[in-house]
Amino acid sequence: MKNDRPNFLVIMSDEHDPRYMGVSGDPHIHTPNLDRLAGSGTRFRDAYTNSPICVPARASFATGAYAHDIGYWDNALAYDGAVKGWGHALQEGGVRVESIGKLHYRSVEDDTGFDQEHLPMHIYNSEGMVWGSVRDPLPSQQPREGRMLGDKIGAGESTYTRYDVSVTDMTIDWLDNVSDDGEPWCLFVGLVAPHFPLVVAEEYLSLYPRDALPPRKLHPRDGYTRHPWIQRHHDFWPTEEQFRDEEERLTAMSAYLGLVTWMDHNVGRILSQLEKCNLTGSTRVLYTSDHGDNVGHRGMWGKSNFYLESAAVPMILSGPGVSTGVNDTPVSLLDVHPTILENFGLFPNSAPLEQEIPRPGRSLLDIARKDDDRERAVFSEYHAAGSPSAGFMLRKGQWKYHHYIGYAPELFDLDNDREELYDLASSSDFADVLIMMERELRKICDPDAVNQAAKSDQAKLIERHGGREKALFVGAPAATPVPGANAKFGD
Numbered sequence: 001m002k003n004d005r006p007n008f009l010v011i012m013s014d015e016h017d018p019r020y021m022g023v024s025g026d027p028h029i030h031t032p033n034l035d036r037l038a039g040s041g042t043r044f045r046d047a048y049t050n051s052p053i054c055v056p057a058r059a060s061f062a063t064g065a066y067a068h069d070i071g072y073w074d075n076a077l078a079y080d081g082a083v084k085g086w087g088h089a090l091q092e093g094g095v096r097v098e099s100i101g102k103l104h105y106r107s108v109e110d111d112t113g114f115d116q117e118h119l120p121m122h123i124y125n126s127e128g129m130v131w132g133s134v135r136d137p138l139p140s141q142q143p144r145e146g147r148m149l150g151d152k153i154g155a156g157e158s159t160y161t162r163y164d165v166s167v168t169d170m171t172i173d174w175l176d177n178v179s180d181d182g183e184p185w186c187l188f189v190g191l192v193a194p195h196f197p198l199v200v201a202e203e204y205l206s207l208y209p210r211d212a213l214p215p216r217k218l219h220p221r222d223g224y225t226r227h228p229w230i231q232r233h234h235d236f237w238p239t240e241e242q243f244r245d246e247e248e249r250l251t252a253m254s255a256y257l258g259l260v261t262w263m264d265h266n267v268g269r270i271l272s273q274l275e276k277c278n279l280t281g282s283t284r285v286l287y288t289s290d291h292g293d294n295v296g297h298r299g300m301w302g303k304s305n306f307y308l309e310s311a312a313v314p315m316i317l318s319g320p321g322v323s324t325g326v327n328d329t330p331v332s333l334l335d336v337h338p339t340i341l342e343n344f345g346l347f348p349n350s351a352p353l354e355q356e357i358p359r360p361g362r363s364l365l366d367i368a369r370k371d372d373d374r375e376r377a378v379f380s381e382y383h384a385a386g387s388p389s390a391g392f393m394l395r396k397g398q399w400k401y402h403h404y405i406g407y408a409p410e411l412f413d414l415d416n417d418r419e420e421l422y423d424l425a426s427s428s429d430f431a432d433v434l435i436m437m438e439r440e441l442r443k444i445c446d447p448d449a450v451n452q453a454a455k456s457d458q459a460k461l462i463e464r465h466g467g468r469e470k471a472l473f474v475g476a477p478a479a480t481p482v483p484g485a486n487a488k489f490g491d
Contacts, residue, residue, distance in 0.1 A: 006320045007283040008186045008343045010336070011270065012061075013263050014054065014102060014195040015303065017292035018047065018314035020260050028214070030207055030261045033268030034316065037287060041318025042368040046330040046378075048395060049291040052303045052310045053384045054480075055079070055123060057290040057333060058104050062086065062112065064337025064359040067381055068450040071457060074384035076128035076475060078106040083357060086340045087113020090186055093346045100174060101167035102190030104290075104480065114188070118170055121163070121190070121483055124476035130465050131472045132385030133458040138236060142386070144477040147242040148302055150197030153252050158199040160192045161262065163482040167191060168266040172273045184344060191266055194259030194293070196302070196479065198251075204258035204265075210250040216296040217419060226298060227423070229391060229404040230305055236386040239301040249296070256295050284319030284343060286336065286364075304386055306393035306402045306410075308420050311380055317364050328372040330395050332380070334361035342366065374398075379444050383454035390451035394441045401437035405451045409434060 020026055023035040023043060050060040051067050059072035062085035067073055070083045081088070090097040091113060099114045102121040109126075123129075131143055142148075150158075171189050178185060193200075218224040226234060234240075243249040267287065274280050292310045294300040303310045315331055317339070341347035342363040367373075380393040389405035400420065402410035411425040411434055424430045441447065462471040 004182075005184045005344050007184050007279065008340055009270075009274070009283055009285045010186070010188045010340070011191065011267055011285065011287045012102075012188070013191045013193060013267075013287075013289045013314075015291060015293045016194055016260060016263065016289035016314055017295065017309050018289075018312050019309070020257065021314065028208065028212070029257060031264040033264045033271060034287060034314070037267070037271065037285060037318050038316045040324060041285075041316060041322045042325060042327050042364070044315040044317075044327050044329070044331045044364065044367075046328060046395070047288070047313050047315035048311050048330070048332045048378050048380055048393070049313050050333050050380050051384075052291045052305060052380060052382055054104050054290050055128060056381075056384065061290070061333040061336055062105070063357075064334050064361045065357050066334070066360075066379065066445070067383070068445050068453065069358055071453075073454045073457060074129070074133055075123065076130045076133045076461060077457065078104065078123045078128055079112060080106040080110045081112040085113050086337045087186075089113075089341055089346055090344060091115065093344055095344050096183065096185040097187075098174070098185075099188040099190065100171050101163075102192050103188075104190075118174070119163075119167055119483060121192070121480060124480050127475050128480075129385060129476060130461065130474035132475070133461050134468055134471055135383075135387060135458060136455045138232065138386070138388045139472065141235065142237045143472040146477055148196070148237055148239050148478045149242075149252065150199070150478070153198045153248055153255055155202040155205045156199045157201060158197045159482045160195065160197060161200065164191050164193055164263070164266055168269050171270050175270075175273045175277050175279065178277075178279075186340065186344070189270065191263055192482075193263035193266070194256055196256075198255035198259065200255050200258040200262050204262045205251075205254055207261060208254040208257040210247070210254055213250060213253050216253075216299075218298045218421065219296075220299045224298065227402075227404075227407070227410060229388065229407040230298070230300075232388050233304060233386040234300060237302070240296070240299045252301070253296055256293065281320065284317065284322065286339065287314060287316040288333065288336065289313045290333070304382060304384065306380060306382070306391060306400075308418075311393060315364070317368065322365070323368055327368055328374055329367050330374065330376050330378040331364060331367060332361070332378045334359070335364050335367070337361050338363040339365055377440055377444075379441075381445075381450070383451075383458075390447060390454060392441060392445075392447055394437055394444075396437065396440055399433060399437055401434070401441065403438065403441055403447055405447060409438070411437065
């Protein structure tokens with residue numbers, strides 16, 4: 001298929017809060033390669049995950065559909081290719097499409113739309129975190145031994161950092177050997193940093209001394225009271241209370257920042273190889289992440305909520321025909337799907353994709369060409385580990401609305417409170433805004449029906465694994481091991 005369409009390179013990190021980039025305004029973080037990429041293209045300032053946990057976020061990324069429309073609810077109900085995604089469409093269109101690194105789909109045995117998967121990381125044992133599907137009722141605490149962040153925190157290397165070296169090295173080799181015959185290609189590269197374990201080489205850790213770290217906002221020890229839905233999740237997985245002492249807690253923050261810079265280093269190696277192979281002028285590059293990380297804010301770690309630090313993701317698009325600057329239209333991972341299809345001239349014609357499944361994304365290429373639309377609605381949902389009921393997020397205009405089944409909502413005014421410090425939901429002054437935002441949310445889904453559907457599918461999964469008591473001990477304990485490693489992921 002002779003074609004003058006650009007190649008397309010997707011680089012997805014894991015758990016990167018987009019505020020931790022120099023180009024986002026952080027004065028401490030070192031991300032020279034991401035900053036340079038953003039400077040050569042469009043950075044979407046308000047980008048969000050469609051589910052603040054790995055597996056459902058990546059299913060939405062693959063298919064351009066919401067989790068509730070495709071049934072990939074949590075870290076045990078993973079993408080298996082049954083719903084066709086952008087990879088399948090590229091294959092149908094004759095485009096070479098391959099992956100290197102973390103995908104976090106169900107299994108290498110599934111047809112998920114890649115001609116080849118190199119060094120793929122999928123959910124553990126094709127089962128994932130089955131114990132995290134036990135939510136009705138939610139256990140009082142996480143049933144697996146060990147702490148989520150891993151036993152070791154600080155300087156060193158882990159299976160994850162070694163894996164990222166292998167993924168980056170293979171990507172460099174792939175680019176060095178890709179045919180320069182004019183046939184366009186699409187390559188997905190999945191890095192795991194800055195995902196925990198919070199272990200990184202000393203040269204990166206030392207960039208962020210513990211005595212120079214900015215304070216974490218809204219810590220309960222300073223009088224902050226968590227929302228009851230959030231507190232229930234924290235009780236299930238009380239990571240903040242599992243640090244050995246305050247020094248280790250601060251080291252964890254330094255290590256996360258160090259991992260961001262380590263990830264940026266690997267992105268830089270890939271971008272340098274593009275340039276070395278004279279592919280920069282013929283390749284569009286998209287950088288994003290599957291979700292963010294709380295990194296101690298509100299006394300929490302990991303993800304699994306809708307606050308900025310967990311639900312926001314970086315979104316940078318650069319390459320031929322992409323304008324430079326910052327775009328303020330809210331976007332999400334769903335928008336990657338039509339972006340890739342448009343890049344290869346396959347959008348809106350997207351056979352063999354099922355047309356009955358809603359795919360509400362919009363091409364980032366199209367968004368970047370037009371005036372900002374701050375009123376565009378962006379949606380996220382959570383039905384996974386530690387949640388007593390479904391949670392939903394809607395961002396529209398200046399408002400960010402969190403809807404919890406069985407719990408009071410939250411409302412934030414992002415024009416006046418970018419860091420989401422003040423919940424306005426209980427104030428009568430914003431009653432009309434709450435009504436408007438819930439009405440907009442219900443245009444996307446029926447929250448109660450979705451809650452019931454998720455729990456019904458999870459109940460069937462639990463039954464397949466022998467019932468609740470057995471299911472509580474099935475699956476990786478905290479994070480997915482790298483290929484060939486055992487479930488003790490931090491070694």
